[in-house]
Amino acid sequence: MILVTGGAGFIGANFVLDWLRNCDEPVVNLDALTYAGNLENLASLKGDARHIFVHGDICDRELIDRLLAEHQPRAIVHFAAESHVDRSIHGPGDFIRTNVNGTFTLLEAARGHWMGLDAEAKAAFRFHHVSTDEVYGSLGPNDPAFSETKTYEPNSPYSASKAASDHLVRAWHHTYGLPVTTSNCSNNYGPYHFPEKLIPLMIANALAGKPLPVYGDGQQIRDWLYVTDHCSAIRAILQAGKPGEVYNVGGWNEKPNIEIVHTLCALLDELKPDAAGSYSRLITYVTDRPGHDRRYAIDARKIERELGWRPAETFETGIRKTVEWYLANQDWVAHVQSGAYRDWLDKNYAGRS
Numbered sequence: 001m002i003l004v005t006g007g008a009g010f011i012g013a014n015f016v017l018d019w020l021r022n023c024d025e026p027v028v029n030l031d032a033l034t035y036a037g038n039l040e041n042l043a044s045l046k047g048d049a050r051h052i053f054v055h056g057d058i059c060d061r062e063l064i065d066r067l068l069a070e071h072q073p074r075a076i077v078h079f080a081a082e083s084h085v086d087r088s089i090h091g092p093g094d095f096i097r098t099n100v101n102g103t104f105t106l107l108e109a110a111r112g113h114w115m116g117l118d119a120e121a122k123a124a125f126r127f128h129h130v131s132t133d134e135v136y137g138s139l140g141p142n143d144p145a146f147s148e149t150k151t152y153e154p155n156s157p158y159s160a161s162k163a164a165s166d167h168l169v170r171a172w173h174h175t176y177g178l179p180v181t182t183s184n185c186s187n188n189y190g191p192y193h194f195p196e197k198l199i200p201l202m203i204a205n206a207l208a209g210k211p212l213p214v215y216g217d218g219q220q221i222r223d224w225l226y227v228t229d230h231c232s233a234i235r236a237i238l239q240a241g242k243p244g245e246v247y248n249v250g251g252w253n254e255k256p257n258i259e260i261v262h263t264l265c266a267l268l269d270e271l272k273p274d275a276a277g278s279y280s281r282l283i284t285y286v287t288d289r290p291g292h293d294r295r296y297a298i299d300a301r302k303i304e305r306e307l308g309w310r311p312a313e314t315f316e317t318g319i320r321k322t323v324e325w326y327l328a329n330q331d332w333v334a335h336v337q338s339g340a341y342r343d344w345l346d347k348n349y350a351g352r353s
């Protein structure tokens with residue numbers, strides 16, 4: 001079996017669902033159920049004995065030791081993190097606690113467990129760390145895309161905390177021999193994406209007739225990857241990735257934010273036309289994110305060359321599926337838009353002109 005952390009969040013839940021669609025190997029899913037964790041994401045696994053959910057914190061060493069001893073997983077796939085850049089600007093403390101101290105705790109527990117394995121299990125064991133392209137910093141318009149050897153230049157509290165966790169993972173391999181792999185992935189999108197992030201926020205606001213808040217001039221560029229393609233990349237790394245290696249994962253889809261917003265408006269105009277006119281009438285430019293990175297781009301040639309991975313979705317197919325999913329799952333959106341969610345919208349958007 002495998003141990004997944006953060007498997008009730010956006011990518012983690014998609015990974016658990018995707019894993020159990022593709023094989024019968026059980027998953028122990030450890031998640032603290034912060035505001036971003038949601039058991040509704042895993043509702044389709046109710047009664048499925050292959051999924052064991054454990055409500056707990058990756059900073060809890062005793063709990064992790066117990067789970068490793070009891071379930072003897074052959075791999076740990078580590079998603080759990082605070083993941084939202086704007087939240088890291090308003091309050092970086094939780095990011096240091098979970099992303100840095102939590103990863104340290106998990107590494108130490110994994111090392112203790114791994115040291116006690118017999119030679120065969122020791123060689124087969126993997127610790128996969130799920131990281132982000134944001135650790136590499138911001139690109140100019142003509143800079144080459146991030147390769148695995150790009151220097152680290154994190155600019156936000158979020159990306160600095162992820163960079164710190166990447167360094168810990170690297171050191172646990174070099175110093176102790178722990179068989180780790182790391183993936184640095186670009187922006188994911190798809191089902192179960194929490195509506196604080198650009199794509200689900202724009203869909204939710206458009207359907208509610210609210211402003212679509214575009215930061216700054218809207219010309220910041222991100223590379224977009226459909227979430228199940230990220231899941232298949234992680235499966236490929238677990239299967240054939242080499243311990244100590246880093247793999248960049250991306251969709252070859254660089255787009256300025258304003259283009260993403262126009263694409264979403266056009267899809268909504270087609271699939272759920274509004275009598276008041278195109279949803280693009282709601283686009284509103286607001287004060288920029290402090291320290292906003294201008295451009296990310298991923299060079300994903302290494303994972304293609306070494307592991308034969310390529311994304312299955314184009315941006316056009318993935319974004320259409322995503323809008324269709326949100327239209328078909330308005331209850332899911334309504335449930336996550338709790339009081340705490342409304343407080344966040346006030347905190348992040350009320351002060352922007």
Ligand code: NAD
Nearest residue numbers: 006008009010011032033034036037057058080081083188
């Ligand atoms: P998310 O915020 O949707 O989910 C994070 C999950 O981790 C939640 O279920 C939350 O409850 C859980 N969690 C948080 N703190 C925890 C703790 N202390 N102990 C146990 N569980 C805890 O995040 P996501 O977007 O699914 O991202 C998952 C991982 O992928 C993160 O490590 C993130 O840095 C990385 N990543 C995300 C993207 C993206 O576009 N979303 C891209 C590249 C990498």
Ligand code: DAU
Nearest residue numbers: 083084085132133134186187196197198213214215220257
């Ligand atoms: O690049 C990978 C990263 O992508 C992950 O590591 C992070 O966990 C994930 O949250 C995401 O970070 P971003 O900051 O790129 O995602 P977000 O959806 O918050 O913003 C995408 C872009 O859209 C960014 O340039 C900021 C802009 N934006 C965002 C929001 C929420 C807006 O213009 N308006 C908004 O209201």
